[in-house]
Amino acid sequence: MRPIAKLPSAALALTVAVTACGGGGEATTQAGPVTLRMTVWTASEAHLKLLNDIAAGFTKAKVKFESLPVDTYTTTLTTQIAGGNAPDLAWILERSAPDFVGSGALAPVGGKLENRGELIPSATRLWEKDGELYAYPFSTSPLGVFVNTDLLKQAGQKPPGKGWTWDEAMAAAAAVAKKGKAGLAIPDFEYKEWGVLAGIWGGWGAKAWSDDGATCGFNSPEMVGAMTFIHKSIFVDKAVPGPGTTVDFFAGDAAMAISQVSRAGLLKDAKFGWELLPLPAGPKGEYAVIGQAGVGVLKKSPNAELATEFLAYFTNAANSAKLAQFFPPARSSQLNAETLAKSNPLLKPEQLQSVVIDGINKGTVKPVHKGQEELSQTVRAALDPLWRPDADVKAVLDDVCAKIQPMLGA
Template sequence: MRFRAAIAALSLFALAACGNGGGTPAAEDTGPIDLRMTIWSANDAHLKLFNDIAAEYKTSHPNVSVKFDPLPFDSYTTTLTTQIAGGNGPDLAWILEDSAPDFVGSGALVPIDGNLTKGDDLAPAATKLWQNGGKLYAYPFSTSPFGMFVNTDLLKKAGQDNPADLVTAGTWTWDKAFAEGAAVNAQTGTAGIVVRDFDYKSWGNLSAVWTGWGAQAWSADGKTCGFNAPEMVDAMTTLHKAIFTDKAMPGPGVAADFFAGQSAMTITQISRASLLKDAKFGWDLVPLPAGPKGKYSVVGQAGLGVLKKGKHAQAAADFLGFFTNPDNSAKLAQYFPPARKSQLNAETMAKTNPLLKPTQLQSVVIDGISTGVVKPSHAGSAEIAQNVRASLDPLWKPDADVKGVLDNVCTGLKPLLSK
């Protein structure tokens, strides 16, 4: 029922363009304004920063209060669209890259070009996903490549090479990473490699792995399924072997939190680095291992938009402009790599990322943004995500027919991609 409500919400987005002067937000009232902004992080450090920015905004806008509303990551978009359909949507929202085409192309968001400070400082590659008809509909507040955090103590205990040394030697590959993960599990009983936030549900995060094989979920024009292409079959076969044969990765139902010392490696973004502030183990951050197609990078992106159906669209757009101005963008860069060209360098980012070295920021973040591909996105993302997740479920069994499962994924996707 919840999923069907979300799909219904997407069809209602078009109605958002009506009623407010053909896209111009209604005049704001002069009384107290309570803004709500949905986010998917409940991290204490993130929330403190957001609330500090909101408090600073309130000093010059005493009638405006901002509440940050964390929603669970794995159901974020479904919950958000359900709220919109029910008439209780937020004023502002973080939007995942996979659902960007739906939000940006539907009329659900207010154009924000006029609210940005030094908008010409934004990198064109970072704004591409959030534009339509020459207007910007969401600010790309995070353009964050995936990297590999490694527990150097666990790897040493298992007699394995330090990945940083392998990067220097040019031998940091997926074959080597899976071998080290399997060795850690065999010799210490601790999990090897974890793709954080995947949990055998959020399959889009696996693009941080399969892109190394040259695989893609669908063609560049979004019309042709890529799940049963040879590159994807090879990638998923390797992944299946790593999980069920070599035990390099924990299987379904096994929780292993790298940041609590429960795995040797994890694929995630630098926004998680704050969890290592009081780490009791040695750690490092290195680029993703090279795949059969060589070195690569995958970028997770998120936009911040103003909902046209929100109660206070003008005030929300003004706060968005403040939240993303150069000064606050520099603060947010501690967790969310900025889209501003002037700030996208290791030296500037190091000032607000004390836990990460400039070399780590350069190799994973700066270099990754310049060469990376964005995670899969497509119109109708909610229905597509649910369809692929259900079709992939049979893959997560020891005796799965990998090619057969991936053929079925494409059978289910074909009518959705052609819409």
């Protein structure tokens, strides 16, 4: 996700009109059927069609999906809440989870969810407080590496396999770059969204801050080692496209890309051979990093009870299986290669097992902290000097900690 910018001038809205049918019951007011409004950050036709199909089966209300620009999603959502225009339900980014859960903005939903006990603990941790669940982790998607096997072959590189290392990955990426194509693309990074780099620095055992969130970790030996490796890969080895360069792996322009499994659909008509692998091992061994999102009911919603019923319906076993086409589920009963293969036909069972299932079971979520939006912008600005060929990595990371340590302890 990109950093917060100015508020959008308009939001794209998709209304799903649902006609109540016998036996379903219909919530009504003097004006007619209740309309539930749910904010989402996707405008993808495929995503919205899926939401359409699911909502069409809920007979108790009409549902309106409001697509907000991702660049300003959280700012727009919080502005709506503060202005008395809170949606009934909202997708919430993992980086905003501590603020939404901790502030009391969300209504408890755990008691209404179908088979809550089968939700994987590592997936619900961000969305819990004092034993209560405040959002359903509908998308728990580990980072993996998509590989263009044709470009590797053309550069004289062997196809990588499970158990590969970052040294091997960057060497292969550099070899492809020398042949005129890009090496390793990091689509969501763009030298702004630094949290995506956890997909690399996790191999060094590095952390943005301590587990309790109180101490900066950017200038730790592990992070300095990881960032030195990343810096060298960009400016010396040319294995990673430099600042200002946009590369589309899914169009065949790069050897590799760090991304989430939901992007596999972009390869449906690919004209090149490709593979999906777990993140390479680093000096500290194998690891996994997860991107996550939850759906919560806003406490200020005038229809909070009905919205919670819709959330329970939206996330029941049948609909969770449908959502798995794009959003890996957190239900243990569905976290198997056979179930996931039904909604992800482009991926092989071994890819689903090694990247998605193993990743969810052992992975850690990208960096999150209370006050994340302000914190993220401060880190981004402090890291800007790092993206220069002559950067002093340790000095830059020391400065990051100097800037954010007072915020961590606040």
